[in-house]
Amino acid sequence: xxxxxxxxxxxxxxxxxxxxxxxxxxxxxxxxxxxxxxxxxxxxxxxxxxxxxxxxxxxxxxxxxxxxxxxxxxxxxxxxxxxxxxxxxxxxxxxxxxxxxxxxxxxxxxxxxxxxxxxxxxxxxxxxxxxxxxxxxxxxxxxxxxxxxxxxxxxxxxxxxxxxxxxxxxxxxxxxxxxxxxxxxxxxxxxxxxxxxxxxxxxxxxxxxxxxxxxxxxxxxxxxxxxxxxxxxxxxxxxxxxxxxxxxxxxxxxxxxxxxxxxxxxxxxxxxxxxxxxxxxxxxxxxxxxxxxxxxxxxxxxxxxxxxxxxxxxxxxxxxxxxxxxxxxxxxxxxxxxxxxxxxxxxxxxxxxxxxxxxxxxxxxxxxxxxxxxxxxxxxxxxxxxxxxxxxxxxxxxxxxxxxxxxxxxxxxxxxxxxxxxxxxxxxxxxxxxxxxxxxxxxxxxxxxxxxxxxxxxxxxxxxxxxxxxxxxxxxxxxxxxxxxxxxxxxxxxxxxxxxxxxxxxxxxxxxxxxxxxxxxxxxxxxxxxxxxxxxxxxxxxxxxxxxxxxxxxxxx
Amino acid sequence: xxxxxxxxxxxxxxxxxxxxxxxxxxxxxxxxxxxxxxxxxxxxxxxxxxxxxxxxxxxxxxxxxxxxxxxxxxxxxxxxxxxxxxxxxxxxxxxxxxxxxxxxxxxxxxxxxxxxxxxxxxxxxxxxxxxxxxxxxxxxxxxxxxxxxxxxxxxxxxxxxxxxxxxxxxxxxxxxxxxxxxxxxxxxxxxxxxxxxxxxxxxxxxxxxxxxxxxxxxxxxxxxxxxxxxxxxxxxxxxxxxxxxxxxxxxxxxxxxxxxxxxxxxxxxxxxxxxxxxxxxxxxxxxxxxxxxxxxxxxxxxxxxxxxxxxxxxxxxxxxxxxxxxxxxxxxxxxxxxxxxxxxxxxx
Numbered sequence: 001x002x003x004x005x006x007x008x009x010x011x012x013x014x015x016x017x018x019x020x021x022x023x024x025x026x027x028x029x030x031x032x033x034x035x036x037x038x039x040x041x042x043x044x045x046x047x048x049x050x051x052x053x054x055x056x057x058x059x060x061x062x063x064x065x066x067x068x069x070x071x072x073x074x075x076x077x078x079x080x081x082x083x084x085x086x087x088x089x090x091x092x093x094x095x096x097x098x099x100x101x102x103x104x105x106x107x108x109x110x111x112x113x114x115x116x117x118x119x120x121x122x123x124x125x126x127x128x129x130x131x132x133x134x135x136x137x138x139x140x141x142x143x144x145x146x147x148x149x150x151x152x153x154x155x156x157x158x159x160x161x162x163x164x165x166x167x168x169x170x171x172x173x174x175x176x177x178x179x180x181x182x183x184x185x186x187x188x189x190x191x192x193x194x195x196x197x198x199x200x201x202x203x204x205x206x207x208x209x210x211x212x213x214x215x216x217x218x219x220x221x222x223x224x225x226x227x228x229x230x231x232x233x234x235x236x237x238x239x240x241x242x243x244x245x246x247x248x249x250x251x252x253x254x255x256x257x258x259x260x261x262x263x264x265x266x267x268x269x270x271x272x273x274x275x276x277x278x279x280x281x282x283x284x285x286x287x288x289x290x291x292x293x294x295x296x297x298x299x300x301x302x303x304x305x306x307x308x309x310x311x312x313x314x315x316x317x318x319x320x321x322x323x324x325x326x327x328x329x330x331x332x333x334x335x336x337x338x339x340x341x342x343x344x345x346x347x348x349x350x351x352x353x354x355x356x357x358x359x360x361x362x363x364x365x366x367x368x369x370x371x372x373x374x375x376x377x378x379x380x381x382x383x384x385x386x387x388x389x390x391x392x393x394x395x396x397x398x399x400x401x402x403x404x405x406x407x408x409x410x411x412x413x414x415x416x417x418x419x420x421x422x423x424x425x426x427x428x429x430x431x432x433x434x435x436x437x438x439x440x441x442x443x444x445x446x447x448x449x450x451x452x453x454x455x456x457x458x459x460x461x462x463x464x465x466x467x468x469x470x471x472x473x474x475x476x477x478x479x480x481x482x483x484x485x486x487x488x489x490x491x492x493x494x495x496x497x498x499x500x501x502x503x504x505x506x507x508x509x510x511x512x513x514x515x516x517x518x519x520x521x522x523x524x525x526x527x528x529x530x531x532x533x534x535x536x537x538x539x540x541x542x543x544x545x546x547x548x549x550x551x552x553x554x555x556x557x
Numbered sequence: 558x559x560x561x562x563x564x565x566x567x568x569x570x571x572x573x574x575x576x577x578x579x580x581x582x583x584x585x586x587x588x589x590x591x592x593x594x595x596x597x598x599x600x601x602x603x604x605x606x607x608x609x610x611x612x613x614x615x616x617x618x619x620x621x622x623x624x625x626x627x628x629x630x631x632x633x634x635x636x637x638x639x640x641x642x643x644x645x646x647x648x649x650x651x652x653x654x655x656x657x658x659x660x661x662x663x664x665x666x667x668x669x670x671x672x673x674x675x676x677x678x679x680x681x682x683x684x685x686x687x688x689x690x691x692x693x694x695x696x697x698x699x700x701x702x703x704x705x706x707x708x709x710x711x712x713x714x715x716x717x718x719x720x721x722x723x724x725x726x727x728x729x730x731x732x733x734x735x736x737x738x739x740x741x742x743x744x745x746x747x748x749x750x751x752x753x754x755x756x757x758x759x760x761x762x763x764x765x766x767x768x769x770x771x772x773x774x775x776x777x778x779x780x781x782x783x784x785x786x787x788x789x790x791x792x793x794x795x796x797x798x799x800x801x802x803x804x805x806x807x808x809x810x811x812x813x814x815x816x817x818x819x820x821x822x823x824x825x826x827x828x829x830x831x832x833x834x835x836x837x838x839x840x841x842x843x844x845x846x847x848x849x850x851x852x853x854x855x856x857x858x859x860x861x862x863x864x865x866x867x868x869x870x871x872x873x874x875x876x877x878x879x880x881x882x883x884x885x886x887x888x889x890x891x892x893x894x895x896x897x898x899x900x901x902x903x904x905x
Binding site: 453454456464468 | 606607608625627628629630631632633634635637639641643644645646654655658659702703706712
């Protein structure tokens with residue numbers, strides 16, 4: 001009783017407590033509405049039957065051989081692509097970090113190019129080379145049929161390559177020279193050192209990359225759509241069910257199936273991350289790379305080959321965009337840049353607006369979420385953390401379908417923005433919420449908590465501390481998060497494909513539709529514009545950072 | 558009384574960081590909380606600052622209860638170990654921060670910032686960013702920032718521990734003279750007893766969340782209440798008096814025998830006398846194990862009946878070395894009777 005009384009007495013009114021709760025709610029409510037609700041809608045719909053709830057939809061799905069075959073297709077494409085990508089990306093990262101070859105910076109830049117393009121651009125490039133009317137097929141009359149399994153695999157290797165490369169690069173960049181020296185002192189030679197030292201040290205990086213690539217391929221929609229032909233995978237099947245046949249129940253079932261590998265991948269990645277920590281200790285010595293002529297030359301040749309392939313695929317798209325009519329009239333022409341198609345250049349502008357909006361919303365809500373979770377510890381924050389990283393386990397196609405099921409209903413208040421570019425921007429923010437949130441959290445964690453305390457002691461409330469100290473200090477990260485959302489929104493296809501209307505056509509979706517209608521050159525021109533805008537955003541970020549850097553040095557205390 | 562703590566207890570999970578601490582602080586004094594790491598001194602400071610809330614007990618300022626009042630409304634200036642200067646603001650902006658939150662007028666604000674800059678002698682650094690300053694300069698800015706809004710109490714959390722020895726020495730004097738000039742009641746946390754003795758009007762010795770003793774440097778040195786204080790402030794020989802009759806320390810045994818708990822005595826090394834021969838009746842013999850020349854004194858470790866005594870002899874006692882037998886004497890007035898430890902919440 002006494003304890004209770006003293007607890008009551010201590011709860012004297014403090015407006016900061018109110019502000020903290022209010023801020024937590026401001027970031028929590030949209031997460032519930034735009035992540036949890038759509039998922040719940042899919043779950044509900046997948047069990048919906050004409051007379052209530054049941055497993056009917058699942059039973060129908062698994063009794064149909066075609067449908068079961070699609071699962072198999074997805075798995076085999078993903079497994080094959082993952083195996084190839086991991087090997088290629090590992091050696092590429094190895095060449096960059098463990099050889100003394102030249103041109104490393106250039107190679108690195110080229111390897112990241114596929115990140116700047118929508119997931120269907122790789123397939124587009126491959127088709128310009130190996131398609132029915134592809135350059136190589138026609139020149140040498142090889143009769144290669146690239147449509148289907150191998151087409152998707154090759155395109156997705158290009159698409160997933162930079163993701164794998166970045167993860168493996170991080171794993172290979174850190175190494176403790178002392179272990180390598182010990183191995184050498186003990187008489188181990190090249191291959192043995194690799195097997196006994198290098199591989200174990202990068203084990204977690206390899207696992208993480210494997211799962212990330214597997215998920216990317218499994219949930220990729222664009223490449224499979226463009227080059228898949230009659231070969232259906234889960235991501236295209238969900239689109240066929242929903243957009244083609246308006247069969248939402250079946251779409252929901254496919255969505256649920258698609259959730260499994262992605263969710264698994266996230267869980268495994270989390271598990272791996274927790275184990276990763278101890279590779280490098282405080283007393284580790286950085287590895288110094290000594291030149292080995294033959295090894296370096298071999299690595300140079302390999303890296304150059306990989307980069308040539310990437311450049312070739314992107315280059316074909318670039319080339320095709322300047323050709324009059326592939327493959328019949330190869331005369332150079334600028335006519336595709338006049339965008340003489342339905343809607344004209346409008347979708348590109350729509351994409352830019354949506355991306356800017358997503359960047360704005362992302363900067364406020366994602367950074368806000370990271371601050372709330374890291375700084376105001378209260379019962380809400382654990383749930384908030386979980387909600388914030390949950391989207392990592394939700395493939396775009398599933399999220400997009402969830403938005404239809406949850407919000408395409410005049411009774412829902414969100415319906416007001418349904419069919420506008422606002423819902424597209426919001427969808428992109430929550431689609432990539434987990435990645436943005438992790439970047440933000442990392443940078444919020446770097447700010448010493450005593451800044452907040454110092455500010456408090458100087459009489460500042462929570463909002464003033466945020467405005468005057470926390471936000472200015474992490475401004476560089478906030479800007480990169482904005483650019484991150486801009487880039488993803490420019491190139492994403494999977495979630496928004498369900499949400500675009502003729503009035504809110506996006507550039508990436510346009511590429512798909514225009515290519516589908518046979519106007520490949522026009523599709524290429526659109527792709528080039530998207531890549532150009534994304535590249536400009538990256539350049540802008542670079543210069544902004546340098547500008548901010550002047551005042552921002554020595555920020556981390 | 559100016560600032561009063563009454564029966565303050567603070568727990569972190571299963572750990573009790575501060576246990577029923579009561580303390581009165583007079584206005585205008587410079588008080589040091591001193592103790593080993595983990596003794597609860599920083600927690601106590603943070604409780605006073607309002608950065609933590611006590612589980613039990615009250616904090617009163619001029620008799621008014623502060624409990625539940627958030628830090629930002631207390632107007633207590635705080636200086637952190639890591640300085641915590643806002644890295645995105647210049648020196649002047651840092652100092653002005655606490656004035657802006659309290660809505661000082663433009664003129665008053667800029668006048669106060671100039672005044673503070675002059676006070677810490679950083680007039681020419683006003684427009685630099687914190688990372689462009691040395692550690693000592695940063696800490697002076699932190700002081701200026703804390704003092705600018707005319708705080709009712711100034712709290713310093715190990716303000717010197719991040720600095721190198723030379724700068725630390727300088728700043729000790731500087732902080733002390735600054736405090737006298739401004740006259741603000743100041744509480745400083747430190748683990749360094751020399752720092753506490755040099756700077757404080759009152760020293761509060763904390764151990765395991767409990768106050769062991771409060772007093773001036775002289776009081777703590779000359780009359781330590783507990784074994785912990787005796788060993789923490791300066792050097793002290795702790796001698797366990799054996800029961801029974803006779804022996805080297807027979808003369809030190811209190812009249813009426815040993816009452817179990819109080820069989821510990823403390824003797825400062827410099828108070829043990831080296832006597833020639835056995836002319837004094839209460840002298841005893843010890844054998845030198847080790848002898849270290851320290852300049853002004855020679856510190857000698859002497860074995861006496863299985864116990865070790867540290868003895869400081871003035872000047873260079875070069876003619877004695879290990880194995881030498883010395884005749885020593887402990888004057889009765891040099892004997893401190895020590896409690897093993899102080900119970901929580903005990904009165905002084």
